[in-house]
Amino acid sequence: MITINEHYLKLQASYLFSDIAKRVATFQKNNPEQDIIKLGIGDVTKGLTPASIKAFHSAVDEMAEDTTFRGYGPEQGYDFLREAIAINDFQSRGADISADEIFVSDGAKCDTGNIQELFSQDIKIAIPDPVYPVYLDTNVMAGRTGTFDDGKYQGLVYLDSTKDNNFVPSLPSENVDLIYLCFPNNPTGSTISKADLKTWVDYAREHKALILFDAAYEAFIRDESLPKSIYEIEGAKEVAIEFRSFSKSAGFTGTRCAYTVVPKECAAYDSAGTKHLLHGLWNRRHCTKFNGVSYPVQRAAEAVYSAEGKTQTKALIDYYMENSAVVCKTMDKLGYDYVGGKNSPYIWIDGQMDSWQFFDMLLNKAGVVCTPGAGFGKCGNGYIRISAFNSHDKVREAMDRLTNALTD
Numbered sequence: 057m058i059t060i061n062e063h064y065l066k067l068q069a070s071y072l073f074s075d076i077a078k079r080v081a082t083f084q085k086n087n088p089e090q091d092i093i094k095l096g097i098g099d100v101t102k103g104l105t106p107a108s109i110k111a112f113h114s115a116v117d118e119m120a121e122d123t124t125f126r127g128y129g130p131e132q133g134y135d136f137l138r139e140a141i142a143i144n145d146f147q148s149r150g151a152d153i154s155a156d157e158i159f160v161s162d163g164a165k166c167d168t169g170n171i172q173e174l175f176s177q178d179i180k181i182a183i184p185d186p187v188y189p190v191y192l193d194t195n196v197m198a199g200r201t202g203t204f205d206d207g208k209y210q211g212l213v214y215l216d217s218t219k220d221n222n223f224v225p226s227l228p229s230e231n232v233d234l235i236y237l238c239f240p241n242n243p244t245g246s247t248i249s250k251a252d253l254k255t256w257v258d259y260a261r262e263h264k265a266l267i268l269f270d271a272a273y274e275a276f277i278r279d280e281s282l283p284k285s286i287y288e289i290e291g292a293k294e295v296a297i298e299f300r301s302f303s304k305s306a307g308f309t310g311t312r313c314a315y316t317v318v319p320k321e322c323a324a325y326d327s328a329g330t331k332h333l334l335h336g337l338w339n340r341r342h343c344t345k346f347n348g349v350s351y352p353v354q355r356a357a358e359a360v361y362s363a364e365g366k367t368q369t370k371a372l373i374d375y376y377m378e379n380s381a382v383v384c385k386t387m388d389k390l391g392y393d394y395v396g397g398k399n400s401p402y403i404w405i406d407g408q409m410d411s412w413q414f415f416d417m418l419l420n421k422a423g424v425v426c427t428p429g430a431g432f433g434k435c436g437n438g439y440i441r442i443s444a445f446n447s448h449d450k451v452r453e454a455m456d457r458l459t460n461a462l463t464d
Protein backbone atom coordinates (compact mmCIF):
# COMPACT_ATOMS: atom_id res chain seq x y z
CA MET A 57 0.00 0.00 0.00
CA ILE A 58 1.34 3.39 -0.96
CA THR A 59 1.21 5.73 2.02
CA ILE A 60 1.59 9.48 2.12
CA ASN A 61 3.89 11.86 3.93
CA GLU A 62 1.41 12.68 6.68
CA HIS A 63 3.21 15.90 7.54
CA TYR A 64 1.46 17.36 4.47
CA LEU A 65 -1.82 16.92 6.32
CA LYS A 66 -0.69 19.49 8.89
CA LEU A 67 -0.50 22.20 6.22
CA GLN A 68 -3.21 24.76 5.68
CA ALA A 69 -5.43 23.69 2.79
CA SER A 70 -3.70 25.71 0.07
CA TYR A 71 -0.72 27.99 -0.49
CA LEU A 72 -1.57 31.59 0.44
CA PHE A 73 -1.19 33.13 -3.00
CA SER A 74 -3.08 30.28 -4.73
CA ASP A 75 -5.89 30.76 -2.23
CA ILE A 76 -6.05 34.49 -2.95
CA ALA A 77 -5.90 33.92 -6.72
CA LYS A 78 -8.88 31.55 -6.44
CA ARG A 79 -10.91 34.07 -4.40
CA VAL A 80 -10.13 36.81 -6.91
CA ALA A 81 -11.07 34.56 -9.86
CA THR A 82 -14.41 33.74 -8.23
CA PHE A 83 -15.05 37.43 -7.56
CA GLN A 84 -14.22 38.29 -11.18
CA LYS A 85 -16.55 35.56 -12.45
CA ASN A 86 -19.40 36.95 -10.36
CA ASN A 87 -18.54 40.57 -11.24
CA PRO A 88 -17.35 40.45 -14.85
CA GLU A 89 -17.74 44.23 -15.27
CA GLN A 90 -15.40 45.06 -12.36
CA ASP A 91 -11.92 46.15 -13.39
CA ILE A 92 -9.73 44.57 -10.71
CA ILE A 93 -6.43 46.16 -9.69
CA LYS A 94 -3.95 43.67 -8.27
CA LEU A 95 -1.66 44.85 -5.49
CA GLY A 96 -1.52 41.44 -3.85
CA ILE A 97 1.24 39.02 -4.86
CA GLY A 98 4.54 40.79 -5.48
CA ASP A 99 4.61 40.16 -9.20
CA VAL A 100 6.31 42.72 -11.43
CA THR A 101 4.41 44.29 -14.31
CA LYS A 102 7.04 46.13 -16.36
CA GLY A 103 8.97 44.51 -19.21
CA LEU A 104 12.58 43.40 -18.92
CA THR A 105 15.16 46.15 -19.51
CA PRO A 106 16.49 46.70 -23.08
CA ALA A 107 19.94 45.54 -21.87
CA SER A 108 18.58 42.19 -20.67
CA ILE A 109 16.39 41.73 -23.74
CA LYS A 110 19.31 42.39 -26.10
CA ALA A 111 21.49 39.86 -24.27
CA PHE A 112 18.59 37.38 -24.15
CA HIS A 113 18.02 37.68 -27.94
CA SER A 114 21.64 37.28 -28.87
CA ALA A 115 21.98 34.25 -26.59
CA VAL A 116 18.92 32.70 -28.23
CA ASP A 117 20.60 33.28 -31.62
CA GLU A 118 23.71 31.51 -30.32
CA MET A 119 21.52 28.53 -29.46
CA ALA A 120 20.48 28.28 -33.13
CA GLU A 121 23.99 27.55 -34.43
CA ASP A 122 25.85 24.29 -33.87
CA THR A 123 29.06 26.20 -33.27
CA THR A 124 27.69 28.37 -30.46
CA PHE A 125 24.94 26.09 -29.16
CA ARG A 126 25.07 25.17 -25.44
CA GLY A 127 23.73 21.95 -23.96
CA TYR A 128 23.86 21.27 -20.24
CA GLY A 129 25.64 24.09 -18.51
CA PRO A 130 27.40 23.98 -15.15
CA GLU A 131 24.74 23.26 -12.50
CA GLN A 132 26.09 26.11 -10.36
CA GLY A 133 25.75 28.65 -13.16
CA TYR A 134 28.07 29.96 -15.86
CA ASP A 135 31.25 31.68 -14.67
CA PHE A 136 30.35 34.88 -16.52
CA LEU A 137 27.28 35.34 -14.30
CA ARG A 138 28.79 34.09 -11.05
CA GLU A 139 31.72 36.48 -11.49
CA ALA A 140 29.47 39.45 -12.31
CA ILE A 141 27.41 38.71 -9.19
CA ALA A 142 30.41 38.35 -6.87
CA ILE A 143 32.01 41.58 -8.09
CA ASN A 144 28.92 43.78 -8.29
CA ASP A 145 26.70 42.55 -5.48
CA PHE A 146 29.33 41.74 -2.86
CA GLN A 147 32.93 42.80 -3.48
CA SER A 148 31.78 46.32 -4.45
CA ARG A 149 30.26 46.62 -0.95
CA GLY A 150 33.28 45.25 0.86
CA ALA A 151 31.81 41.76 1.29
CA ASP A 152 34.46 39.18 0.47
CA ILE A 153 32.37 36.70 -1.56
CA SER A 154 33.93 34.87 -4.51
CA ALA A 155 32.31 33.58 -7.69
CA ASP A 156 32.55 29.93 -6.66
CA GLU A 157 30.45 30.64 -3.56
CA ILE A 158 27.50 31.64 -5.78
CA PHE A 159 24.95 29.01 -6.86
CA VAL A 160 22.72 30.27 -9.66
CA SER A 161 19.19 28.86 -9.61
CA ASP A 162 15.68 29.33 -10.93
CA GLY A 163 14.32 31.10 -7.88
CA ALA A 164 14.79 32.17 -4.29
CA LYS A 165 11.46 30.49 -3.51
CA CYS A 166 12.90 27.12 -4.56
CA ASP A 167 16.22 27.70 -2.77
CA THR A 168 14.72 28.93 0.51
CA GLY A 169 12.36 25.96 0.33
CA ASN A 170 15.00 23.37 -0.54
CA ILE A 171 17.83 24.41 1.75
CA GLN A 172 16.24 22.77 4.80
CA GLU A 173 17.07 19.35 3.27
CA LEU A 174 20.64 19.83 4.49
CA PHE A 175 19.68 19.83 8.15
CA SER A 176 18.63 17.14 10.57
CA GLN A 177 15.06 16.55 11.66
CA ASP A 178 15.51 17.49 15.28
CA ILE A 179 16.93 21.01 14.98
CA LYS A 180 15.22 23.89 16.73
CA ILE A 181 14.01 26.40 14.15
CA ALA A 182 13.34 30.08 14.72
CA ILE A 183 10.91 31.51 12.23
CA PRO A 184 9.57 35.07 12.04
CA ASP A 185 5.87 35.78 12.44
CA PRO A 186 4.62 37.15 10.05
CA VAL A 187 6.69 35.22 7.50
CA TYR A 188 6.99 34.40 3.81
CA PRO A 189 5.06 31.08 3.93
CA VAL A 190 7.70 29.05 2.07
CA TYR A 191 10.13 28.88 5.01
CA LEU A 192 7.42 27.58 7.28
CA ASP A 193 5.57 25.22 4.95
CA THR A 194 8.72 23.45 3.74
CA ASN A 195 9.70 22.65 7.31
CA VAL A 196 6.17 21.41 8.02
CA MET A 197 6.39 19.16 4.94
CA ALA A 198 9.75 17.85 6.16
CA GLY A 199 8.25 16.92 9.52
CA ARG A 200 10.08 19.42 11.71
CA THR A 201 6.93 20.71 13.39
CA GLY A 202 4.05 19.41 15.41
CA THR A 203 0.45 20.20 14.58
CA PHE A 204 -1.06 23.59 13.85
CA ASP A 205 -2.61 24.84 17.02
CA ASP A 206 -4.13 28.23 17.70
CA GLY A 207 -2.40 29.83 14.70
CA LYS A 208 1.07 28.37 15.35
CA TYR A 209 2.87 25.11 14.62
CA GLN A 210 4.03 23.24 17.68
CA GLY A 211 7.77 22.79 18.07
CA LEU A 212 8.89 26.01 16.37
CA VAL A 213 10.25 29.12 18.01
CA TYR A 214 8.33 32.05 16.59
CA LEU A 215 10.07 35.40 16.27
CA ASP A 216 7.21 37.84 16.66
CA SER A 217 7.56 40.97 14.55
CA THR A 218 5.13 43.53 15.82
CA LYS A 219 4.68 47.27 16.30
CA ASP A 220 6.34 46.87 19.72
CA ASN A 221 9.67 45.83 18.22
CA ASN A 222 9.29 47.93 15.09
CA PHE A 223 8.83 44.69 13.11
CA VAL A 224 12.40 43.55 13.78
CA PRO A 225 12.34 40.45 16.02
CA SER A 226 14.45 40.18 19.13
CA LEU A 227 16.82 37.30 19.78
CA PRO A 228 15.05 34.18 21.00
CA SER A 229 15.06 33.44 24.71
CA GLU A 230 15.70 29.73 24.11
CA ASN A 231 18.53 28.19 22.08
CA VAL A 232 17.82 27.70 18.39
CA ASP A 233 19.85 26.06 15.61
CA LEU A 234 18.39 27.49 12.41
CA ILE A 235 17.17 31.08 12.01
CA TYR A 236 15.23 32.50 9.08
CA LEU A 237 15.62 36.26 8.55
CA CYS A 238 14.39 38.35 5.62
CA PHE A 239 15.34 42.03 5.14
CA PRO A 240 13.93 44.18 3.64
CA ASN A 241 11.18 42.04 5.01
CA ASN A 242 8.50 40.21 3.14
CA PRO A 243 5.73 40.80 4.15
CA THR A 244 6.24 43.84 6.40
CA GLY A 245 8.75 45.85 4.36
CA SER A 246 10.70 46.57 7.56
CA THR A 247 14.48 46.83 7.47
CA ILE A 248 17.27 45.92 9.85
CA SER A 249 20.24 48.08 10.85
CA LYS A 250 23.82 46.79 10.70
CA ALA A 251 23.98 46.89 14.51
CA ASP A 252 20.83 44.76 14.90
CA LEU A 253 21.92 42.32 12.22
CA LYS A 254 25.25 41.97 14.02
CA THR A 255 23.44 40.79 17.17
CA TRP A 256 22.01 37.91 15.10
CA VAL A 257 25.39 37.05 13.60
CA ASP A 258 26.95 37.12 17.07
CA TYR A 259 24.13 34.92 18.39
CA ALA A 260 24.65 32.41 15.58
CA ARG A 261 28.41 32.29 16.20
CA GLU A 262 27.95 31.83 19.93
CA HIS A 263 25.30 29.09 19.58
CA LYS A 264 26.76 27.31 16.52
CA ALA A 265 23.52 28.20 14.76
CA LEU A 266 22.95 29.06 11.11
CA ILE A 267 21.13 32.08 9.65
CA LEU A 268 19.23 31.77 6.38
CA PHE A 269 19.16 35.36 5.17
CA ASP A 270 16.66 36.17 2.43
CA ALA A 271 17.77 39.39 0.72
CA ALA A 272 15.47 39.15 -2.31
CA TYR A 273 14.40 42.78 -1.84
CA GLU A 274 17.80 44.40 -1.21
CA ALA A 275 17.62 46.38 -4.46
CA PHE A 276 14.84 48.50 -2.96
CA ILE A 277 17.01 49.80 -0.11
CA ARG A 278 17.35 53.56 -0.32
CA ASP A 279 18.95 54.24 3.05
CA GLU A 280 22.69 53.87 2.48
CA SER A 281 23.31 52.99 6.12
CA LEU A 282 21.33 49.73 5.86
CA PRO A 283 23.06 46.44 5.01
CA LYS A 284 22.19 44.93 1.63
CA SER A 285 23.95 41.69 2.42
CA ILE A 286 24.53 39.85 5.67
CA TYR A 287 28.16 39.46 4.59
CA GLU A 288 28.63 43.17 5.27
CA ILE A 289 28.61 42.06 8.92
CA GLU A 290 31.88 40.75 10.27
CA GLY A 291 31.90 37.03 11.00
CA ALA A 292 28.76 36.28 8.95
CA LYS A 293 30.47 34.05 6.40
CA GLU A 294 30.83 31.19 8.89
CA VAL A 295 27.19 31.31 10.00
CA ALA A 296 25.00 32.58 7.18
CA ILE A 297 23.63 31.56 3.80
CA GLU A 298 22.12 34.34 1.69
CA PHE A 299 19.39 34.19 -0.96
CA ARG A 300 19.01 36.72 -3.77
CA SER A 301 16.79 36.99 -6.78
CA PHE A 302 16.57 38.83 -10.10
CA SER A 303 12.76 38.57 -9.87
CA LYS A 304 11.94 41.83 -8.18
CA SER A 305 15.17 43.73 -8.88
CA ALA A 306 15.24 43.15 -12.64
CA GLY A 307 11.74 41.95 -13.50
CA PHE A 308 12.57 38.23 -13.76
CA THR A 309 9.50 36.77 -11.99
CA GLY A 310 8.49 34.98 -15.18
CA THR A 311 11.99 34.63 -16.61
CA ARG A 312 13.35 32.88 -13.49
CA CYS A 313 16.84 33.51 -12.20
CA ALA A 314 18.16 33.79 -8.67
CA TYR A 315 21.15 32.72 -6.63
CA THR A 316 22.21 31.44 -3.25
CA VAL A 317 25.50 32.27 -1.56
CA VAL A 318 27.10 29.52 0.48
CA PRO A 319 30.48 30.78 1.72
CA LYS A 320 33.21 28.15 1.91
CA GLU A 321 33.63 28.65 5.67
CA CYS A 322 29.93 28.20 6.43
CA ALA A 323 29.45 25.06 8.52
CA ALA A 324 27.06 22.78 10.38
CA TYR A 325 27.72 19.76 12.60
CA ASP A 326 26.92 16.06 12.64
CA SER A 327 25.50 14.26 15.67
CA ALA A 328 29.04 13.60 16.94
CA GLY A 329 29.78 17.33 16.82
CA THR A 330 32.09 17.10 13.81
CA LYS A 331 32.05 20.17 11.61
CA HIS A 332 30.93 19.89 7.95
CA LEU A 333 31.14 22.59 5.33
CA LEU A 334 27.78 23.42 3.81
CA HIS A 335 29.25 24.53 0.48
CA GLY A 336 30.02 20.92 -0.45
CA LEU A 337 26.66 19.64 0.74
CA TRP A 338 24.67 22.28 -1.15
CA ASN A 339 26.81 21.67 -4.22
CA ARG A 340 26.02 17.95 -3.96
CA ARG A 341 22.30 18.65 -3.64
CA HIS A 342 22.34 21.19 -6.47
CA CYS A 343 24.16 18.83 -8.88
CA THR A 344 21.87 15.94 -8.01
CA LYS A 345 18.55 17.74 -8.28
CA PHE A 346 19.12 20.70 -10.59
CA ASN A 347 20.47 21.07 -14.12
CA GLY A 348 21.14 24.77 -14.25
CA VAL A 349 19.32 27.87 -15.46
CA SER A 350 19.08 28.16 -19.24
CA TYR A 351 21.95 29.91 -21.03
CA PRO A 352 19.88 32.78 -22.52
CA VAL A 353 18.38 33.55 -19.10
CA GLN A 354 21.83 33.69 -17.52
CA ARG A 355 23.03 36.04 -20.28
CA ALA A 356 19.96 38.25 -19.64
CA ALA A 357 20.82 38.26 -15.91
CA GLU A 358 24.47 39.07 -16.62
CA ALA A 359 23.33 42.12 -18.62
CA VAL A 360 21.83 43.56 -15.41
CA TYR A 361 25.43 44.32 -14.41
CA SER A 362 26.45 46.10 -17.64
CA ALA A 363 26.65 49.91 -17.51
CA GLU A 364 23.35 50.35 -19.37
CA GLY A 365 21.82 47.42 -17.46
CA LYS A 366 22.58 49.11 -14.14
CA THR A 367 21.01 52.39 -15.26
CA GLN A 368 17.92 50.69 -16.67
CA THR A 369 17.47 48.39 -13.68
CA LYS A 370 17.73 51.34 -11.30
CA ALA A 371 15.01 53.11 -13.32
CA LEU A 372 12.81 50.00 -13.02
CA ILE A 373 13.19 49.94 -9.25
CA ASP A 374 12.69 53.71 -9.00
CA TYR A 375 9.46 53.30 -10.94
CA TYR A 376 8.03 50.85 -8.40
CA MET A 377 9.34 52.92 -5.50
CA GLU A 378 7.29 55.87 -6.80
CA ASN A 379 4.27 53.60 -6.31
CA SER A 380 5.41 52.82 -2.77
CA ALA A 381 5.53 56.57 -2.10
CA VAL A 382 1.98 57.01 -3.44
CA VAL A 383 0.68 54.22 -1.18
CA CYS A 384 2.51 55.66 1.86
CA LYS A 385 1.14 59.14 1.14
CA THR A 386 -2.39 57.76 0.91
CA MET A 387 -2.02 55.97 4.23
CA ASP A 388 -0.60 59.13 5.83
CA LYS A 389 -3.63 61.06 4.59
CA LEU A 390 -6.06 58.44 5.81
CA GLY A 391 -4.30 58.19 9.18
CA TYR A 392 -3.51 54.48 8.93
CA ASP A 393 -0.41 53.15 10.70
CA TYR A 394 2.02 51.34 8.42
CA VAL A 395 5.59 50.17 8.07
CA GLY A 396 7.64 49.55 4.91
CA GLY A 397 7.44 51.35 1.61
CA LYS A 398 10.56 53.44 2.20
CA ASN A 399 13.18 50.76 1.43
CA SER A 400 10.83 48.11 0.17
CA PRO A 401 8.09 47.52 -2.40
CA TYR A 402 5.72 46.32 0.35
CA ILE A 403 3.63 48.45 2.68
CA TRP A 404 2.30 46.70 5.79
CA ILE A 405 -0.80 48.47 7.02
CA ASP A 406 -2.64 48.16 10.29
CA GLY A 407 -6.12 47.73 8.84
CA GLN A 408 -7.85 48.11 12.22
CA MET A 409 -10.00 45.06 11.49
CA ASP A 410 -9.63 41.33 10.74
CA SER A 411 -7.31 41.05 7.74
CA TRP A 412 -9.47 38.74 5.66
CA GLN A 413 -12.42 41.03 6.34
CA PHE A 414 -10.33 43.97 5.12
CA PHE A 415 -9.30 41.94 2.04
CA ASP A 416 -12.96 41.14 1.22
CA MET A 417 -14.09 44.72 1.86
CA LEU A 418 -11.38 46.12 -0.42
CA LEU A 419 -12.13 43.62 -3.18
CA ASN A 420 -15.90 44.08 -2.98
CA LYS A 421 -16.06 47.84 -2.53
CA ALA A 422 -13.02 48.91 -4.56
CA GLY A 423 -12.04 46.00 -6.80
CA VAL A 424 -8.54 46.17 -5.32
CA VAL A 425 -6.58 43.07 -4.33
CA CYS A 426 -4.24 43.21 -1.35
CA THR A 427 -2.75 40.39 0.72
CA PRO A 428 -4.33 39.73 4.11
CA GLY A 429 -1.67 39.84 6.81
CA ALA A 430 -3.15 36.86 8.62
CA GLY A 431 -2.01 34.69 5.70
CA PHE A 432 1.58 35.31 6.80
CA GLY A 433 1.07 34.24 10.41
CA LYS A 434 -0.74 35.01 13.62
CA CYS A 435 1.07 38.32 14.16
CA GLY A 436 -0.21 39.41 10.75
CA ASN A 437 -3.78 39.45 12.03
CA GLY A 438 -5.30 42.88 11.60
CA TYR A 439 -2.79 43.87 8.90
CA ILE A 440 -2.87 43.92 5.12
CA ARG A 441 0.07 44.07 2.71
CA ILE A 442 0.00 46.30 -0.37
CA SER A 443 2.50 45.64 -3.12
CA ALA A 444 3.97 48.44 -5.24
CA PHE A 445 4.29 46.25 -8.32
CA ASN A 446 1.90 47.73 -10.84
CA SER A 447 1.71 50.72 -13.18
CA HIS A 448 1.62 54.28 -11.85
CA ASP A 449 -1.89 54.75 -13.24
CA LYS A 450 -3.23 51.58 -11.65
CA VAL A 451 -1.69 52.32 -8.25
CA ARG A 452 -3.06 55.88 -8.24
CA GLU A 453 -6.47 54.58 -9.29
CA ALA A 454 -6.32 51.88 -6.60
CA MET A 455 -5.46 54.46 -3.94
CA ASP A 456 -8.39 56.66 -5.03
CA ARG A 457 -10.74 53.70 -4.88
CA LEU A 458 -9.33 52.60 -1.50
CA THR A 459 -9.76 56.12 -0.13
CA ASN A 460 -13.40 56.16 -1.23
CA ALA A 461 -14.00 52.69 0.21
CA LEU A 462 -12.50 53.64 3.57
CA THR A 463 -14.08 57.04 3.90
CA ASP A 464 -17.61 56.55 2.57
Ligand code: MLT
Pocket residue numbers: 096097098099165188242
Ligand atom coordinates in the same frame (compact mmCIF):
# COMPACT_ATOMS: atom_id res chain seq x y z
C1 MLT B 1 5.06 37.70 -2.48
O1 MLT B 1 4.12 38.33 -2.95
O2 MLT B 1 5.23 37.53 -1.27
C2 MLT B 1 6.06 37.13 -3.43
O3 MLT B 1 5.82 37.56 -4.71
C3 MLT B 1 5.99 35.70 -3.43
C4 MLT B 1 7.21 35.12 -4.05
O4 MLT B 1 8.17 35.81 -4.39
O5 MLT B 1 7.21 33.89 -4.18
